[in-house]
Amino acid sequence: MGQRRLSRPQADDASKRPMQAKQKSNNSVLNATTTRKGEVFRAQRRTSEGVNMQASQHIINVPVNKSVYNGYGGKQFSLADQPKRPRAARPTLKIIPIGGVGEMGIGKNMTAIEYDNDIIVIDMGFLFPGTDYPGINYITPDITWLEENKHRIRGHVFTHGHLDHIGAFRHLVPKIPAPVYASRFTIGMLQRTMEETDGSFEPQYNELNPEAHDIVQISDSFSIELIRVNHSIPDATAVVIRTPVGNILA
Known part of the structure; x- marks a missing residue:
């Protein structure tokens, strides 16, 4: 018997494929146009995205920055071109060290807090020189600026009774008088220092209980609260100062 010859595979010839019936249209241009399905889908998606962006633009009336639709009315949107609204003038909160910062040692602790037309003072200590x-x-601290603005001082607040925080009290408070706020033991220490002076000035003392967390409004700009802290002296406290722009813990 002769050897059977295997047939060779023939390449696919698109011209020999059976033609599918093409739906005819009355439009001769469409009948003569051949379009792939993927191109049709992409064109539809681009059209849909463009319509949605323009519709959204007219609804929310906010310029968009897209390559297809570049802003309302075809204008480029830029923050630099937007009208600037003037900010309302607002006072600045200032923390002003009167003493105790950058000193030769520990002492002269005294700080002024200023907001708008109000000032409060935290501590009045002195420094033991070497x-x-x-x-x-x-x-003692230099209080020249406070003397010039003493009509704006609403109160003196003391954290505790160590001399580096209250030592200058008897020398300075007659020059810049204002109500005094402190815990019971600290007020007792302040009164004791005033007994050592020859003057007749008597400060107005206001005792605050740190256990009760009393909040005292001492001016339009400031309210204060004493908080118990651990230290080497009784009734030591920190001070929470509440202002219109935030709180300060001193």
Whole structure:
């Protein structure tokens, strides 16, 4: 028997494929146009996206920045071109060290808090000088600025009774008088220092209980609250100062 010859595979010839019936249209241009299905889908999607962007633009009336539709009315949207609204003038909260910052040692703790037309003062300590100042017992803070603005001082607040925080009280408070706020033991220490003076000035003392978390409004801009803290002296506290622009913990 002869050897059977295997037939060779023939390449696919698109011209020999059976023609599918094409739906005719009355439009001769469409009948003569051949379009792939993928191109049709992409064109439909582009059209749909463009319509949606324009519709959204007219609904919310906010310029968009797209390559297909570049802003309302074809205008480029830019923050730099938007009208600037002037900000209402608002006072600045200032924390002003009167003493105790950058000193030669520990002491002269005194800080002013200023907002609008109000000032409160935290502590009035003195500094024990070293051997570089022979014959000088202690140094007090320079309160020139506070004396010039003493009509704006609404209160003096004291954190505790150590001399680096209250030592200058008897020397300075007659020059910048204002109500005094502190815990019971600290007020007792302040009164004791005032007994050592020869003057007749008597401060107005206001005792605050840190256990009760009393909040006292001492001006339009400031309210204060004493919080118990651990320290090497009774009734030591921190001070929460509430202002129109935020709180300060001192």
